[in-house]
Amino acid sequence: MWKDIKNEMETELRKELNFNIKLEEPKIKGAGDLAFSVFEIAKNKQKNPSDLAKEISSELSKLRFFFIKQIAAIGPYVNIWIDWQKVAKSLFNEVNEEYLKKEKNKVVVIDFSSPNPAHPFHMGTLRSTFIGESLARILEWYGYNVKRVCYINDMGKQAMTLLLGYTLYAKDKTPNKKPDVWLGEIYKKISLEVEENSDLEEQVFRLMKLYEEQDKNTFETGKKIFKWCLEGFNENWKIFDIKFDEIIFESSFIKDSKNLINELEKNKMLEDVDNAKLLKLEPKLPNTIIVRKDGTGLYLLRDLAFALWKFKKFKPVKNIYVVGEDQKLHFQQLFYTLKKLGYSDFSNNCYHIGYSLVLFEGQKMSSRKGTAVLWDDVFKEGVDKALNEIEKRWPDLDEKEIIERAEKISLAAIKYFILKYSPEKSINFTWENALRFEGDTGPYLQYTYARANSILEKSKEKIEKIDFDTSILTEENEIKLIKQISKFSSALHDSVINISPHILANYAFELANEFNSFYEKIPVLKAEKNERLLRLKLIDCTVKILKICLNLLGIPIIEKM
């Protein structure tokens, strides 16, 4: 709604003034809802800016715009006041479950989460997982046909190190706890030994070759333990309410990779160096080895094959990877190679959303050294903390309900903590920050939703089919809330354009903020009938939008908190 008003107004102004106008929100109070400065026009016409602003304002005031209440100059600015009573009326009709769906049926592929089999979910994996799923939901809401893809690296050095560890320490044993965690412990042990002992490292490379050649014994044992990993990962994805369209192993592309080497050779993009194969990308990007001297392929080779598979299967308009920014060069090389192979259009629509590190107490985490903070531990800690709070507030609640709420609150705290930052910022994880329940947090959003919802429940009045008289909307807090509700369209749009959920996360918090101020000052259930119904409708809209936002962020809703 907000976006429509702005666009419409900008178009009109362009017509009237014959100048490209960019409207923005005034930064000072009492200066209306939209404004633009006239410096450039003044310069062009050799006029004094303040005089010109007055002139333009009075010219524009003669025209009639449906949503505009007043246009007036303040210094060199033309300021526009919106008629929120009229906007409210349209807004009430607009806000529903299908609000704002566009871009029908175009396919977007999002590759995210993609945990390494050697590591249970830690805070780094979570960043990819939460950003990816939220993006998927946002793009879906916008109308795209989203394909969620998870890629399991079962051929790399880490995976083979794990396989070696399993065969040395735990051969034929089965996990006695959450399997990914069980295997993670094995990995931690073996990787330290491999680092010290070059014989062991050689064994890892030997396994790599055997696995790529699909040697029966090696391949079957590998598949067995990687399937266990998936069982563990699935438990997490279930908690996060994530369902992938494709969970695909790197080893599915062994054959395609061989063909790809031929194609690269044909395009004269390879060079033999010391028996290994070098992919030539200079001068644009650094060259890189793509096949080892023992003949086994590297990650980039299989990732190329994987990308082409996605291209052929889905024909996506966007192909998005949510992967750490440390792999930025890798993706540049990947996209550039695709272009050189003749997949220019596809390559131009590939995006790497590279997020920065998650630090722990200011330090880099390392799975190998065991300093990574695991999801399972963080979640548990969050649940305990939430349990305390709930028991204080709701002593009579039965245990099942308490635990269910505590889990939702813990999840909300952690998810929002990760999603609210723009991806290029590194996050400093501390127990205190990540599990906070006050201020700019997930639980605050849940709490706001619950108290808003509780008013609606108490009222029991039907407000669906009323033709509201919005002329009695006069309180400042009412207007501010309407304004914020109307901005949902902008927030969603910006999140889609920038491929980043943090914009929506921030919007949701601001909406909750506006609502809580409204809640504090404006009586609803005790107001006179007309005001009461109108305010209930306002709350109804808030609840609907907040619900959409929480859902798009993947934060569970709690009806009573």
Added chain:
RNA sequence: GCUCCCGUGGUCUAGCUUGGAUAGGAUGGUAGCCUGCGGAGCUGCAGACCGGGGUUCGAAUCCCCGCGGGAGCGCCA
């Protein structure tokens, strides 16, 4: 050595793409608000654009040079 990213009150962060009025918010600090629709809340107060040049009528935003932090740079992923 080269390339990329980041630098905003004590701490964390939005704004930077597309320059515009008194830089928005959180947290911590501080002073208040529960006979009231849920105090996981609300309302005051104090506190910030890394430094130096440049472009411009105008720079947190664009350009250059520094400084600080992070990431990457042929057989890890």
